[in-house]
Amino acid sequence: MPGSVPGSTPGxxxxxxxxxxxxxxxxxxxxxxxxxxxxxxxxxxxLGLITIGMAATRTT
Known part of the structure; x- marks a missing residue:
């Protein structure tokens, strides 16, 4: 999707x-x-820190 932030979707x-x-x-x-x-x-x-960061940004 254009303009979406990577990691913003649950998938x-x-x-x-x-x-x-x-x-x-x-x-x-x-x-x-x-x-x-x-x-x-x-x-x-x-890699784990990036994953945690993605999860944190998704929940806010």
Missing amino acids: STKAMGALTLGGLVVVTAYSVALGSNGWLWFGWVV
Whole structure:
């Protein structure tokens, strides 16, 4: 939709939440199989913060 703010719809927030949860599963599996990688965890934390921000802006 033109002029809409990304993350303003419940569907896009749910999609980001699913992506964040999927990312956690992937990062955890990678860490178990090949050892922890700080950059992967950092990326997941950033993704989680973006998701939280989207959820916060949607509720206001």
